[in-house]
Amino acid sequence: MAAMSEKVRVLVIGGGAVGVSCLYHLAKAGWTDSLLVEKNELTSGSTWHAAGNVPTFAGGSALMNMQRYSAELYRRLGAEVDYPMNYHVTGSLRLGHSEERMDEFRRAIGQAKRQGMEYDLLGPDRIRELYPFLETHGVKGALYDPLDGDIDPAQLTQAFAKGARDMGARIERFCSVISVRRESEEWVVETDKGEIRATYVVNAAGYRAQELGRMFGREVPMMVMSHQYILFEEIPELAAWSKEVGHKLPLLRDVDSSYYLRQEKAGMNLGPYERHGRAHWATPGDPMPDDFSFQLYPDDLDRLEWYLNDAVERVPILGTAGLSNVINGPIPYAPDGNPLIGPMPGVPNAFEACVFTFGIAQAGGAGKLLADWIVKGRPEWDAWSCDPRRFTDYADPDYCVDKGLEVYGHEYAMHFPRHIWPAGRDRKKSAVHDEVAALGAQFGPYNGWERALWYAREGDDTSEEATLTWDRNGPWQARVAEECRAVRDAVGILDLPGFSRFEIVGGKAKAWLEGLITGKVPKVGRIGLGYFCDEEGRVVTEMSVMTLAEDRFLLITAATAQWHDRDWLLRHLPGHGGVTLIDVTREWSCQILTGPKARDVLAAVTGADLGQPWLSHQEAVLGGRACHLVRVSFAGELGWEIHSRREDTPAIWAAVTEAGAAHGLRPFGMYALDSLRLEKGYRAWKQDLSTDYTALELGLSRFVDWEKSDFIGRAALLAERERGSARRFAVLELEDHPKDAPYLANVLLGDEIVGDVTSCGYGSRCEKLIALAVLQADLAEPGQALEVDVFGQRVKAVVAGDAALWDPANVRLRA
Template sequence: MKTHVKALVVGGGAVGTSIAYHLAKAGWQDVMLLERDELTSGSTWHAAGLLPYFNMSYATTWIHDHSIKLYKTLEQETGLDAGFFVVGNLRMAQSKARMDEYMLYASTAETVGVPFEWMTPAQIKERWPLVRTDDLEGAICHPTDGYINPADVTMAMAKGARQRGVSIERKWQVDGYDWTGSEWRVTVTKMVEKGGNLVPSDEQQVITAEHVVTATGNHAQRTARLLGIKIPAIPVEHQFIVTEPDPALVEWRKTNEQHPVLRDADAKWYVREERGGWILGPYERNAPARFPYGVPDSFRADLFPLDLDRIEEEYMSMIHRIPSSETVGLKDDFNGPICYTPDGNPLIGPAPGLRNMWLAEGFSFGITAAGGAGHYLAQMMVEGEAEIDMASLDPKRFGGWMTTDYAVAKNEEAYEHVYILHHPDEERPAARPLRTSPAYDRQKTAGAQFGQVNGWERPNYYGPVDAPEGFDHDARSFRRGGWWEYAAAEAKAIREGVGLIDATAFAKHEVKGPGAAAFLDWFTTNKLPKVGRINLTYALTDAGTTRTEYTIVRLAEDRFYLVSAGAWSAYDADYLRKAVEDKEGEFGRIDVQDVTTQWGVLAIAGPRSREVLNRLVRDADPATVLSNKRFPWLSCREIELGMVPVRALRVAYTGELGWELHHPIEMQNHLWDKLMEAGAPSGMRLVGARAQNWLRQEKSYRAFGTELGRDATPLEAGLDRFVDLSKEFHGKAAMEAIGIRSKCVTLLIDGPGDADPWGREALYAGGEKVGRLTSGGWSAAFGKSIGMGYVRPDLATPGTKLKLRMFRELWDAEVCEDSPHDPKNATIRVDG
C-alpha cells in the first residue's frame, strides 16, 4: 500500500469511487481510495438505484444531470455494464398545487437543459394502462432517466478509477487525522473478519496526503469526531418492499418496454418495476434517525426490521394507483440507514477550519448525485472552483451552534418532506424556535410570522394579530400566498412612510491590528473607507468569482467592522480566518473576532425615519445629529438613543432614507420599545424579510446566494463601481481573465395576475433561452412583478424586450436601468 499520495479518498461507496474517478480524470496522478469494509458495503448496497432529476436546487440539478449523462458512458469506457435502465420517470400530481410545484421545478430544469414533457391523465392512461388516472391532474415526465444497479455503477467507476491509476485499498479503517501544516498524516488500521464482525487488527500504517476527501456515508459522525468538527449528517431509516410478480405487469411487458419509474408525490412514494413485480419506496412520517453518535462496530451491511405499520398508508395508496398490485404478495423487504442533512442536500466542499480537507457527506440521494458530486468536487480541488456555484451545498452553511439533537430533528423532518410540497415560501417547523433575538416575543405578539435563517428566527412578514376567519398563517402557495397582501403593505410603508426591520441575523466580524488595513485592502475589491465611513466591497475566490459581500465600516485606522449576510456567517468566517492566516506574516498581526451574537441590529427606513429617530436621539444639538452635514450617507456614528449606545450606519438595504442601528444585544428590548413609542406618531410599520427582498430588487441591490456567487464575477454582476482596478487584490487577475460572459440585469415583468416570479425562471429572446432569473417578487413602486437575473451581455441594455417562463407560459419582461426606483439615490441622501 502506498504511504504518500496527492489525494486520499476515504469511503468506497458510489460517492467515494466517483470522487476518486473524477480526480484521476482531471489529471491528478497519485490518488488512493480507502474502504473500511468492501466497496458498496454502506448505504450503496441497499439503495433502490433511482435516478430522479427532480430537485428544486439549481446546483443539485446540475449535479444530477451530470450523473445521468456520465452513467450512460461508463460501459463504453470500462467494459462494465453499469446497469442503467433508461425507462423514464413519471411524476404524477393529484392536485393543482402539485402541478404548480412541477411547473416551478421545470423552470430550474429548463435553465439547466434537463429534458421533460407534460402529460395529461388521458395520455398517461393511454401509454401505461396499469396506472389509475381518474383522480390525477397530470404529470411531468423525464424520458432520459430511470434506474441503475448501485453496485454495478460503483464498480464501473472503481474500474474507471483504477484504469486511470487510482489505488483502491479495502479493509482499512482511518483512526486518526493529523495536519502537519503542509500535509495530512492519516493513521489507518487493517480490519479483519472475526466471528462475522469486522474488527481492527494490530497492523497500522501512516499515509501522508496533500488532500483528503471524506465520503464516509453513515459513518460521518465518527469522521466528525476524528476531525474535531461538526458534520450534521445522520442516517434516517428508509424502507422499501419488493413484491412477487404482478400477472398484469408480466402480460403487459410481453409487448411493451419496461414500465417507467412512477412517483405519486401526493401519496409519498416511488414505484419501479423489478423482475415482473414492483418495488415500493415510501417516504412516510415518523421514520427515525439512527446512529446519531456513530455506527456500532457490529453494524456492517446490515438492515433494520421492517415496520409495515408505519408504511401502511403508502402501501394502500400504491394499490389504489396500480390496482393490479392488490393481490400480489410481498417477496422481500429492506429497511436501511440513509444519511440526511437538515435541509436534505449533501455537504460538498472544504471542511470548516481545516486545510485541504474536503467533505462529501450527507447524501440522501447518493446514487443520483454521486457522478455529479465527484465531477464538481474534483473541479473545486483541481481548478480552485467549480463551474457552477456550489455555495448552497457548502458544509459551512450550517454553523457550529448546531447540536446532535437539532440535526436529528431536522434530518427526520427532511426525510418526511421528500414528497411534501416544496413551496418556495415554506418554513419547516422542526427544532424551532431555537436562535431568537431578544425582541422575538414582542415581534410575535405584534403578529410576526417567522422564517429561519442560519437558525435565527427572523420575521418574514407581520400578519393580523386577530386573524380574520379563514386566514391561515401557515398556508403556502406557489402563487401569491395569504401573506402577500401584508408584505405588499409593508413595502409600501417603507416607500411612503417608515418601517422597522429586525436584521439581527446579519453576520458581524471585527478585524483589527497593525496588519488589518493592508490585509483588507488586498482581500477586498473596493478601496477601504476612511475612519467613520462605509464601503460596500467583495472578496473573491481564487478563480476571480464572488466569494462574499461585505459592508466594511472603518472604526479606526487599524480597526474594521464587517457586516455580511446572516445565512452565511460560518461560511464567511472560515474564509476570512483562513485568508488572515495566509497573510498575517506578510501584513503583520491581524485579529479576527466573530461578534455576531454581541450586536443586535434594527433597521429603520423610509422618508419619515429621521423624524422617528429625532424623538430619541440624545445630543447637545439633537436637531442636527442626523443631518447630512453631521451624518452623511455611507457613514457611521456612535450615537445615543435614550439609554442605548448605538453604532448607527447610514445605509438602507431598502433604498430609502434609513439607518442600521447596531446595538448591544442585551439592550435590544429597551431600544425596541423606545422605537415603537417614537414611531407611533409617524405611523411606523413593522416590516419583514419578504417586503425587504422586494424593495432591494427595486434598487437592483444584488444579494449573496442569488445574484452573487462563485459562478460570476463582480464585473458580470454589474458592480464595477465597487471594484477598484487601480489596486491589486486577491483574485483580480483571474477576474479580469474571465471577461464578461453574462450580465446581471433588473427586469419589470407583466406576469400572471395571481403570481410573481420566485427567481428560478428561464428568460427567452426570439424563442431562444438567453438567461435566467436569480431573484423575483413584486414591486410596490411599479405595480408589477420584478426580478433580477443574468442574460447574454448583448441583451443587458435597458429597454430590451424579453420573455419569462411562468406556469408553462411566456410573459413579457423588459430590462430596465439599474435601480429603477430612485436611480439617482435622491431619497437616500435627502437632508433634514
C-alpha cells in the first residue's frame, strides 16, 4: 500500500494469532470493512515462538469457554478456510500429587461436563497405559483431557488471515502505528504509511500493548516475562513406540512440579514455569527495543535446572536425549495471568484483545468475544475475569511486575477460596486501617482496597499455609461464626472502604436514570436498588440509587465495579447534556453498623432521627463530624451504613466503637458478611448477578417497573415474561459438607445438569449450608430434591424457594 488515507469500520492493531482471530471473527460477523495493521510480519511477536499447546482446561468458566471454543474451531478451521494446518489432538495428562490437587481435578470434571466436554480421572495404572515411559512415584492420579493437543502457531495465524481475507477483510503488514487522536467521533491513527480513520480500534499488540495503550492515554496493566522452553533431540525409544502405536504421547503436565512435557516429532519439548522468573523491559535501564520482531532473549538455563532434573526423574527417557534448542522469548502477563478482552477503560469505541499468556489456546475464543463486544455490544457469556476494567488505578507498573512474577511462578497453582496471594498488597488503605489491624483483622484486597476478612484472636493460625485448603473449616471459621452471632444478638461493625461512588447531577438526571434501570428512581430521602440490564435483559450491574435532591443522585456500587460501572454510565450519558457524572470514590468511606443494638449505639453519639424507616437516609453529625446515615444492612439486621469523608472517618470510628463497648459491639469481616447475606438470599455482583442470567431468571421481577414506557432491556424482559423464564433463581439447603460448593458448581437431578450454583456458604444464624442457584424453572419449587456436585461428591440439596432463610418477612431489618 502506498501512502494512504483509509477509512474503515474497525482497525485491529497487531498481527499475532489473537489479532488475526479478531479480524477473522469480525469478518465472519459481517463486518468485512475491517483492517489489520502489523508493524512487521504476521506472527512476529510472541506468536512465532509460542509452543502452541491447546488445552481446554482452565481455572475459570470464562477461560474454559474460550479454550473450548478455540479447540472446537481449530479442529475444523483448516478445512473451512482451505489452509493446511498441523493440529495434533493428543489428549493430555495432568498429574496430581495431593488430595487437594485431586479435588481441583474433580471440580474441573464438573466444569467441563457443564460445557459439553468429558474429562476423566485416572489412577496410576491407567496413566501408565497411556504414557508407558512415565514413573508414577508420588502420583495419586491424573486428569485426562482427550481434547488437548498442540498446533503450529504460524499456520493457525495464516489460516485466520486467509479466512478473513477471503471474506473481504484486509491486512497491511510492515505498517507501524505512530500516533492516535480523536476527531469527530472517529479515531485517526497515524501510521508510517499514512492515516487511517476508524470507528472502532482494537489494541491487539501483544507484549507491545502498553506502548500502544499510552497513545490512547491508557496505562495497560501488564508486564513482560521471559519464558523458556527446551527442545530435545530425537529419542529412538520414543520414535519406535510412536511408529508402533501410530500416534504421539499425551501432553504431560506435572502441575505440582510446574512444567509441561510434550512429544515433539520423536523428541520432546519441556516448558517449565519457574518460581524465580525474570521480568524484562520493566525498568528505565532495560527499555523495550523499538523492534524485537522474531527475536529471542539469551538462554538462561540455570533457572531451569531443578525442573529439568525433576522431569528426567518422571520420564527417564528424557535423560537420554541431547538438547536441541532453547527458546527464550517475551510473554506478556496481566497481574492475575488472565488476558484483557473488552472495552478499553474510559476510552470510547476502543477495545483491547491483548496480554495473552496462553494466546494460542485462547486466540479463537478471544476473537469471538472481541467480535461480540464490538458487533453486539456484549459477549455471549459473562467474561468479567478477562474484562480490562477489572483493574483500576492501583495496578501501576510496580504492581504489575510484582504480580506478574508471582503468577508466572505459580502458573499451575491451585486457587483456594480463602488464600490471598501476598504480592502487590496494601495499595489502598482505609482511614482506620491501623485501628482495624490492631483488633486482629486479616485483610484481603478489593479493587486494591484492604478490607478485613475476619478477626483473629491470640493463638489462631494466621499463616498463609493455613489457607491452602478447599475446606471451609480453617482457623477462620470459628471466628466467622462468632462474628455472625454478635451481629445476630448484639451489634457488629464492619469497616468497608472502597465502595465505588458516582454523583449524578443535572435537570435531566432523573429521567436519564429512569431510562437505565429496570425499576423506579427513589424519592428524595430514600434509597433503593437499581438494576441495569443489556438489550437482552441480562444483568449488567446493580447499584444503590440514593436520591439526594430532584436533580442530584448518588450511585453506590461494588468496589471492583468502579471502572466497569463508570464506563456503563458514561457510555449512556445523553449527548445533549443535562447530566453530569462525577466519580467521588476516593473521597468517601463507609462503616456498616448492624445488629439489634445498633440503634442504642447510635443514640449515644448522634442526635439524628433514628426512627426513620428502612431504605431512608439522612445527613447527621456523629462524633462531631458530618456523615450520611443510610438505613440499610446487607447483613439483614437492623442497621445503618455510615458514609463519611475519609478525613472524618477516624473520629466517627472512634466514637462508635467507644459507645458500642457497652452494647457488646464486635468488629466483623467480609467472610461474616458473605455468610449473613447468603441467609438473606442477597445477590452479589459477578457471582449471582452476571450477564449469564436475565433479571427475571435471577428473581428480580419486583425491581422491574413494567409501567415505564422504556428502559434498556424492557422489550426482552417483557417477551420473557410472556413466554415464561426457562430458568429461575432459588435458595438451596445443602446437606452439611466440609467444602462449599464452588462457583458454577453443577446442580443435578439424577445425571442431568439442571442448574448452576452461584454462591455457597455456611449460615451461622440458620446453622445450614446454603447455596444460591439458578435452576431449570420447573425444578425451582420448594421441597424439590436435587444434588450439588461439590468437588466430585454429590451432596443432597433441597429447594427452599426464592425467599430468605433468615427473617424472611424482614421484621428484624425494619425494627
